[in-house]
Amino acid sequence: MTNIAKSRLTQAQLDAHWMAYTGNRQFKKDPRIITAASGHYYTDLDGRKIFDGLSGLWTCGLGHSVPAINEAVAEQVKTLDYSPAFQFGHEKSFLLAEQITQFMPEGLNRIFFTGSGSESVDTALKVARAYWRKKGMGTKTKFIGRAKGYHGASVSGFSVGGIPANRTLYGQGLESYHLPHTQVPGTEFSKGMAEQGKERAEDLINLITMHDASNIAAVIVEPMSGSAGVIVPPQGYLKRLREICDQHNILLIFDEVITAFGRMGAKTGADAFGVVPDAITMAKQVTNGVIPMGAVAFKQEIYDTFMDTGGQDYMLEIPHGYTYSAHPIACAAGLASLGEIKKQGLIERVSNMSAAWENSVHQLKGASSMITDIRNYGFAAGITIAPMGNEPAKRPFQIAMAMWDKGYYVRYGADTIQLAPPFTTEQSEIDSVINALGETIKQQS
Structure with a gap:
């Protein structure tokens, strides 16, 4: 009996689903x-x-089917299934935001909720541009990513991402430039952080010289590149990126959708590698995958800039957000997930x-x-x-x-x-x- 027959799915049902990041033709022959x-x-x-x-x-x-998360989600569905994300709030979003800050490096204490890692990247990049406009430096609109980087499947994500197969089909994206990846000859079979490759950070200076810091809003990198095949930063590399960004007044964003909340044996990749960025994107482990959710942690100074220039207090400080930002069921799952990480x-x-x-x-x-x-x-x-x-x-x-x-x-x-x-x-x-x-x-x- 074929897998199609065993699953009780018809060919029409299989064909109806255009699957994400899947060889659909091969899969549907033998699901x-x-x-x-x-x-x-x-x-x-x-x-x-x-x-x-x-x-x-x-x-x-x-792991899967964690009792504490299942119970939290079930109780939340019965109590408050949805709460409007704009202009009104519910308690668990504030509880979860404060809980997340306990995992973040000191100073990254303002949490903006999204629905996924891709939305988190979109949010971080939009806020970076808006931040510089608020600072009176509106020409700072360009971004620098890295070869082999992955930052989600949105237009901004593939623009700053550096995996060719995720870019070539879609044409022009946001104006972005790319650092070289850090896999250099001689680092094969390294255990942990390689001793060679830090020098690749100096290419950031070349890009800044070419395009000028007055035009660059942010550098975005994964502390460890996951989707490209677990590319670990060389010793001193991330620290050098931080130094160069500080010297040229450019924000540094860590995409920690994979690395936040324990995967690196630390609270974050920033913690594991000893470098504090200006913003951290996250998703995945925040709810243990049970419910879609993402977030961005920003330095308080970035948040304060929007609050201080927001006009009358009833006005929107930033016109940005998602229908499912801080969804109550996702917040319940997040509180339970992070609680279990601590408890265990x-x-x-x-x-x-x-x-x-x-x-x-x-x-x-x-x-x-x-x-x-x-x-x-x-x-x-x-x-x-x-x-x-x-x-x-x-x-x-x-x-x-x-x-x-x-x-x-x-x-x-x-x-x-x-x-x-x-x-x-x-x-x-x-x-x-x-x-x-x-x-x-x-x-x-």
Whole structure:
């Protein structure tokens, strides 16, 4: 029996859904349908347990079907299902905002709620432009991103992003320029932060010289690039970006949609790498993936600039927001999720287990000539796979499909396999997924 028949879906129903970031034609020939999730495992149509090697989509660090979150969401649905996001409020949004500030670096204490990571990036970029206009420097409108960066699927996100496959189809976006990525020769198979590559930060000076600081609103980078394959910053790189931005009066934005709330073994990537930006975008782990939600943490000085120039107190300080900003059900999920991270000491757990994770992942070095690089930090790892002819994505796809057949969900993207297990993963599960991956890569060779 085919998966289509087992799922009771008709071909018309399958065709009706234009799936996101999916090879729709291949998928709909043999759908991979997930029917349930609990703890660290998904269940598929055959009733097989599939280990979740990517925490959903970097979202479910607490695992799946967490009782405290389920109960909070159920209670909120019964109490207040929706509250207007403009001009009125509900208590949980203020409680969650204050809770989020406890995870942020000191000074990033003003939280703007969105519905996703893409909306968070949009918000951060819009606020950056508006901030400089409020400061009387309205020419500061351009942005600088980075090659291999990912900042969501919106127009602004693909503009500042630097993954070619996410950009080439769509034509002109916002006026943006890009730093080179930090994967330099000689850093292959680095454990944690590489010693080489800091010099790539100096390219920011070249871009500023070319376009002039008076025209540049912000630099946006991921502290660790996740979607491009876990690209970890070299030692001193982020600090140097911070110094250059300060010297030239340019805002620095960290896109922490993946790295915030524990993935790095720290409260944020900013905390892990010891650099404080002017704004942090977040999503994913804030609700453990249960309900869509995002947010941006801004420095108080940015917030105060809008308040001080807002006109009469009944006027909008910034005409921006979303229907689902601070949705009450999402806020309830967020409070429960962040509460569980604290209660269970999961940031400390990830930090403590990161060395064991690192050792396990790097055991794959030499398992196959197809593996050309391994990178890791916290509970994340990226493995670069040699291309098959002129098809760099084919082998990672084949590896990921073979892993699924064996009972493991891992992410394939471009020429990489990506891993990000739940924060509560046991060593036996780490050993299992790494051993299966090594075996699979050898078989694909």
